[in-house]
Amino acid sequence: MPKPKDSARAAVPSVDRLLRLPAMEKLVAAHGRALATEATRVALADLRAALARPKRGKAPKTDDAALLAAIGERLTAMTAPSLREVFNLTGTVLHTNLGRAALPPEAVEAVVAVARGAVNLEYDLSRGRRGDRDDHLEDLLCRLTGAEAATVVNNNAAAVLLTLNSLALRREVIVSRGELIEIGGAFRMPDIMARAGCKLREVGTTNRTHPRDYAGAIGRGTALLMKVHTSNYAIQGFTAAVSEAELATLAHEHRLPLAVDLGSGALVDLREHGLPHEPTPAETIAAGADIVSFSGDKLLGGPQAGLIVGRADLVRKMKRNPLKRALRVDKMTVAALAAVLRLHLDPDRLAERLPTLRMLSRPQAALEALAARLRPVLAQRLAGVATVRVVTCESQIGSGARPLDHLPSAGLALEPATGGRGSGAALLRLAAAFRALPVPVIGRVEDGALHFDLRCLEDERAFIGQLDRLIEGRDAAP
């Protein structure tokens, strides 16, 4: 007589039989035969494994309906995009892990308009001959920064690499020790120098560098003076750095160019929007810098890109460098960046139209009012699971910009109702439940609570609209 286990195993249907079921047609139509077959195989392997090691009180279902449901779920998981929209309620506006700047609709529409088909990316329509992809951006960048010329690459790390490799290959670049920064994601200035084929000549000390330090280091091997805007940390106390203007004068006395890596590089004066000042490319060019590089997706509020502006002869060298070909941007970036730069031509309306600036300049009172509106809604959905308080908090610009400056903000603190022992696990479950929503909500776990900073929450209705789905999270909570 067969053992019960064997008879159950005999009940496992074949892949072919399942694939021929009429109900399978819908799954095949939606996902294709190859994936449906793979999902069926995996679902059957799972079933066999479950039958071989039965769990107490949990007899695996072997009927067709249950198997089809499992196959459907697996297909949905296999084909769901991994890269998804989320709610950034971390309080860090330009969050590198969350994709930095949110694009304005003008930029999104521009991307869609060029994505579908052929475009004049490198084609001069008036002359009917080859053009340059920078042509779509150069005039805008020159107008907004006062520079003679401009070029655009994949990101600011690439911009620094191209600058160094084009202007100082096998020669010396003088940089202050206080500016040898590391930026998240393995961008270290000394490493970039080495990869660019340049010799780093460090001058000064961590906290103080003087004009005489630079002057003493200039020699026959010197190709470039470089200043790095130390955007992601601050040296405080007994410090000294040499200004761009002083460095430019010194460089030009020795017929050397000065390159400045600005990092964030806002194109507008942030003080006019109630924010701390960040040096602008225009100020840096006016101070005498020959080359200035900055990111497209930091305070500029655009797509990932590295923008290089400055002297025409130096920019020309960069455009001729074969590395430029490897670091170039695609048509979608060009379209998005051009749209964002065009918005900057009307600074009066920029704070309304550019999401990054709009979020950064949102007044605390408006955020408090939003928190007060959302609190009862969340409290009702989380009744018995967590308590919800309105809190004041501090947002950060992010992406290394002005780490010491905090923007007064408001939000919600969600505390698991259990309290005391085990609340740590309950808190993690609560955070996981919000991450499991159709549009995952990302907050910060801090001081025994899940904190939502509301500065970047613009679509209040979409946020509330999906809270019903939190029920699944409720089941998971104690």
Ligand SMILES: *Cc1c(COP(=O)(O)O)cnc(C)c1O
């Ligand atoms: C952010 C930053 C970079 C790197 O820019 P990406 O666009 O992220 O490549 C380089 N230098 C400084 C000073 C920065 O702040």
